[in-house]
Amino acid sequence: MRERITRREQLAGMAFAAPYLIGVAAFLVYPLAMSLYYSFCNYSMLQPAIWIGWTNYRHLLTDHAFHTALWNTIIYAAISVPFTLALSLLLALLLNQPVRSAGIYRTIVFMPSLVPLVASALIWQWLFNADKGLINAALRPMLHTLGRRILAPLAGALGAGQATVESLRHITAPVWLGDPHWAMAAIIFISFWGVGQTVVIFLAGLQDVPRELHEAAEMDGAGAIHRFFHITLPMLSPVIFFNLIMGIIGSWQIFDVPYVMTGGGPGRSTLFYSMYIFEAAFNQLRMGPACAMAWIQLLIILFLTALAFASARKWVYYA
Amino acid sequence: MNRKQRLLTHLLLLLAAAAYAAPLLWMIDTSLKREVQAVQIPPVIIPHPLRWQNYRHVLGDPQFDFSLFARNTLIIASLSALGAMLSSSLVAYSLAKIRWRGRGLVFGIVLASMMIPFPVFMVPLYRIFRELGWIGTNLPLWVPAFFGIPFFIFLLRQFYLTIPRELSEAALMDGCSHFGIWWRIMLPLTRPALLVVGLFSFMGAWNNFLGPLVYLTHQSSFTLSVALQVYQSRSGGTSYNLLMAASVLIIAPVLVLFFLAQKTFIRGIATTGLK
Incomplete structure (x- = not known):
């Protein structure tokens, strides 16, 4: 059904929307066109x-x-x-x-x-x-134990080379933002x-x-x-x-x-x-x-x- | 839920809460330490002695005029909130309650414009504001709010649609103007939604970083966000205990505002997802 729109309604609608209509022109359409x-x-x-x-x-x-x-x-x-x-x-x-x-x-x-x-x-x-942060302060002892007690022995048992085992023993925390x-x-x-x-x-x-x-x-x-x-x-x-x-x-x-x-x-x-x-x-x-x-x-x-x-x-x- | 499930739920909740609270707690913790203690390894959990002076130090720093930056930010945030509430509710009323040709198109633009990233406008807007002589003033940061914010127009329109048509039509019959209906019926009826808009735009302006970074050129007009970044990156660097104290000062007003209006906040965010 087509609604009948009176002149008064049309004007009122546009008047209420006016801030945005002006805003669209000034802060949307114009800048968009200019940046293109x-x-x-x-x-x-x-x-x-x-x-x-x-x-x-x-x-x-x-x-x-x-x-x-x-x-x-x-x-x-x-x-x-x-x-x-x-x-x-x-x-x-x-x-x-x-x-x-x-x-x-x-x-x-x-x-x-x-x-x-x-x-x-x-x-x-x-x-x-990396040095003083809470995250690495918590990670360091965990990685230390993980490397010494678990990863290095595991790699050794699996027959990895001496160098690999040694590097796993000394696994370090990441320097994160560095x-x-x-x-x-x-x-x-x-x-x-x-x-x-x-x-x-x-x-x-x-x-x-x-x-x-x-x-x-x-x-x-x-x-x-x-x-x-x-x-x-x-x-x-x-x-x-x-x-x-x-x-x-x-x-x-x-x-x-x-x-x-x-x-x-x-x-x-x-x-x-x-x-x-x-x-x-x-x-x-x-x-x-x-x-x-x-x-x-x-x-x-x-x-x-x-x-x-x-x-x-x-x-x-x-x- | 049986006992085991309840226990597990509580355990998981505690874990999540700890993970989300820890960074903020550590910030407060560090802000109360002496510099030597802040960087001690292994970390000291409870600051000893409690260095409240850190806060006095930050507030008294001639290069970090907290009260000035806070005032600058407060002015921009308040004007943004006022502008967003007024303009967005007017436009939303027009889109929801007045029948006029073109309103469908305007609503389409409202929806589409929410997707456009700020960098697309950044350069031309800068030029417009430069020609108006507004660069270096706070005008670019709050004047646009008076021209309707798409997201808030959308939000308020959805609210207005839930208000029965008969209400405004009856008032129209009685000779009330649209402005009268908006002012006397709609604004009081949609107070909660309006409050959401005010709060969100206030917080948005308070937290805004890129805008002030682009438009503010003099230290005396800086907002807290930009000032904090400058405070951090100044020559020689700022030690973390002071940086954390400054962060606490900037976060505190936002959190206070949140606790004062917690219900409004949560309801507001919740409704945004329910299109």
Whole structure:
């Protein structure tokens, strides 16, 4: 049925939406168009932009730092997104158990997600400190025992060479932020600490799963695991989907933690996409490449989101 | 649950709580130690003596004017919250309660724009703000909030949709204007949702790092997040006991706010996932 729209309603509607309509023009459409334009320009913001066609994009093909930043972000997103999703779901299931003082546990798990990321980065920088950090202080004696009592004798019994056995006896703790591989691992690890909001969204979803479904299934003799996979998981799938999309969008924009904690190092091992854009734009005043990279980032996010939406038909269940 | 299961659940919960609380506890712990004690190996668990002076030291540091940075941050966060609440609720009302041509398209833009990463806007926005003479002021950090934040528009629209149509239609019949309905009926009815929007935008502005990093150029206008980063990376480095004390000072207001409005918070986050 076509609704009849009076002139008065039309004007009122537009007047109420006016802040956003102006905002869309000034802070969305115009900047979007300009950044697309700049991505084809040589532009330093100090001089007028000069059109240079696809040059910025072509240069990105051979820009090693760009490749590293892209690759690092892919690795980060590919590991962090699925693991934070799984972890938050597990935590939500655990926190959903009807036990005493469940509220306190929920609060504790939620709190870290409120901490400003700059502060998070500093706390973890201190925890991961190779010499004085709490993590290595706890790891060192454990690794010492593990190497001496278990790994070295085991390798010896299996007939490994003297050198291998000796190196296993002296297994040491990683230097974390000083080591290219461990630095990335540390940053992924920190993303597990800030899952509070995802957990709360899962908890809300869990509370919406009808009790009767579980009760009926239980009467039919379905075990807890069977019920999880055949009731909880399908009922929760829209929430999983929402968190997945949010995870994809968020992980591709990671900036604060590595910027403060490692500055992209050691080497470029924790240089992420948004950091490189920031560096190109505001440290090197290469606005053209910065905008080109930002547009590629937008396209990647749109592509991944579209992929998620396409796959949703297969696994997301709307009651 | 039988006894064994309950025991196991409690054990797992304790483990999770310990893992999530430990970094914050260690931060507080370190913030109360002398510098020598903070870096001692094996680590000292209970600081002795308790160095409350660390806090006085941070607050009195001429290079880290905490009260100034706190005021800067508070102003930006409050104005952002006010702007987001006002503008987003107006726009949401228009999208949910007024029939007009184009509102479907506008709602589509609201949804789509949530996916666009900030770096895409970063350079042109910088140029716009530069031409307005706003670089170095806090204007770029809160003025846009008055033009509607997509995520909050979406959130409030969903709330408005749950309010029966008859309510606003009856008021319209009685000669009430849309503005009157919004002001006298909708705002009071959606107070909880509005509070969520206010809280979230306040926290978002308080925690924002990239924005202030891009737009603020003078130390005197820095927000706490940027100031903390500068405090850490200044020449010679800052020792960890002082850095942790500064971190506690920055986290504390957020946590206090959370405990004051815990219910609102949790409900707000919970509803975001239930589209």
